[in-house]
Amino acid sequence: MSQSQLMPVEEAIDRLLAMAEAQRLHDSESVPLSDARQRVLASDLVATLDLPPWPNSAMDGYALNVGDWSGQPFAVSQRILAGQAPEALLPGTCARIFTGAPVPEGANSVEMQENVELLEDGRVRFKQSLTAGQNIRPQGQENRVGRVLLRAGKRLGPFELAIAAAQGCTHVHVVRRPRVALLSTGDELAEPGTPLKPGCIYNSNRTLLSHWLSALGCEVIDAGILPDRPQQTRLKLEQLQHAADVILTTGGVSAGDADCLGQVLRECGKPLFWKLSIKPGKPLTVGHFGTVPVISLPGNPTSALVTFGLLARAYLLRIQGVEDVTPLSFPMSVGFDWPKAGGRREYLRARLEAGRAILYPNQSSGVLLGASWADGLVEIPEGCTLQTGDTARFIPFCDLF
């Protein structure tokens, strides 16, 4: 197959997202804040409380009404700590007030304690000119009742859950977890902890992907290791199609005779595409088996990593309703030469050092050590060459989880 027949990455992502829209999960559930990290909001979180709920002091100091003041010292008529409900301010007096405490009715200004003089008789002299509103955080400065604080489709991390807590919520309304059946294929795969027979390797993709799926809010159904037998493959997919929202497989999708998963999908399923313009990861295959979507990643760990991170991740977030599925990326100066333009879009494991992206020395597609060493991926478009100091797109790994 010539390079020109390969599908560009953007087109593959667009097709995957269209498929995800048709597969959106509509069930939702209420979960405690403590269990809601990495879940996706099912409905808008709307403020039921002004924040702050009342005007409050931004400083430790004295609250007064600047209209009462013409230079004379003020008696201190009350003392207001955070957590206390103050009395209305007696006209012509001030209130001792602390950071976060409610500003009493009748006061319109807070002077910080460093700028006042305490007189022997207990009164307070304001030494500088005062303006209305100073050092006061107005009621509703952060949000007013009715404001949409977080939109449906927002992924919930520590910040978002704290926003819900600040509204007094104990639970949030989230999309149910996608059930993802994770199926490793290949006669050569052995379970870690078992003896390694000649010609075999240990299955590492299941570990990679089950942790990654959890981080994306998915429930993982471990569907084990499948040998390269078309009949067994068909039976397994038939079983899984009723248990899972998505079947995620690794291995068995090259064009070789032994790649029976790819064959079964092409014969019995409805393949959406295969052969991507991506390196590593060209044999990614996406389709349906019966009604269930099947995303088949190449078996090589680095290929699985790149195609999961750039393609399957977007799909799995979108079925949960996440709008912005594009990973964080930014232009970065490269600390290497790339003299030979490639026919496929290439993703290289790189680390940021001294403001430049430098490459892991061994970019062979089998090497997970490079991913562990790296901070993320440098993207090199089809037909592109680079010289040291040129700029390329950098995608940090941390945002892919």
Added chain:
Amino acid sequence: MSQSQLMPVEEAIDRLLAMAEAQRLHDSESVPLSDARQRVLASDLVATLDLPPWPNSAMDGYALNVGDWSGQPFAVSQRILAGQAPEALLPGTCARIFTGAPVPEGANSVEMQENVELLEDGRVRFKQSLTAGQNIRPQGQENRVGRVLLRAGKRLGPFELAIAAAQGCTHVHVVRRPRVALLSTGDELAEPGTPLKPGCIYNSNRTLLSHWLSALGCEVIDAGILPDRPQQTRLKLEQLQHAADVILTTGGVSAGDADCLGQVLRECGKPLFWKLSIKPGKPLTVGHFGTVPVISLPGNPTSALVTFGLLARAYLLRIQGVEDVTPLSFPMSVGFDWPKAGGRREYLRARLEAGRAILYPNQSSGVLLGASWADGLVEIPEGCTLQTGDTARFIPFCDLF
């Protein structure tokens, strides 16, 4: 206190890390790979297996010995699938071989199937010149037995756990979780789910920090909400010092009369520093109560966020043995003007758009919504002004978790 007396952020981090070195956790445990995400490796992970364990084919094609070949067609003497142990290659023949399958003894080259012609008599004609080693991944290309794959102190994510699985490990040897007592202080704090009394606000810092602590591998001991009473504060700290490795508090550390936690630490404890050259977050206080380290964050959620992310996080990783505790950061062009130099180092919530960092409109220190909107923090050093297009350090949030 004048700005010049404030402690620079770097010095505070250095002091915290020195304190962490003295507090390193030495106990470790063996945990299954499935439970080990976000834990820290207690000892080097050393390869017990060459990867690949045998030379294998990088292609679907035909394996032969190029020394046998002078242009004539070869008979196919065996068929080798991934997961099979091949026979030694019969001299003068070739073997059908598939991607990932072991290269048979006696073969030194693999030709991809696209470059051969299958003759009617079953023999194979190689159409292009062949070189020794082509399309073969040598044994041990990724790693050899005895190589340190991951150093003690490495944080374990999906990549690292997959590296362990590829060696056949079912468990990893990790540092025990730090036990962190999380204590919220302030008379104004109400539990989410309870009615809000006048003058009160809901506690959101506990939610923020308990999720964040979990993401850093910590075991969270919820020590509840503490009112602003010196005697109760002393008693609580006395209780917690035997249950926790670290006490993490929020609130009560400004200089005001109501900031009794700061007072108790200064009177009964050994404060290492307070008053940082950081905005938001100046009142961060660090010290010991008895023998237990106490890190006291300001109560304002954004101040808590910044000081936890930039300072407490580094401490909590280092006591687990993590060497590189500096968060990912990179130079980024800014899409805003910053005309007025500040006396403290300022951290602004910003989003990356079209290759520039743009600011959340409301940088008031109370606003968590800005953190949720943002991709990370722009750092503006003391005394620095910026114009649109200038470069500043950007710290993405994703790497702080």
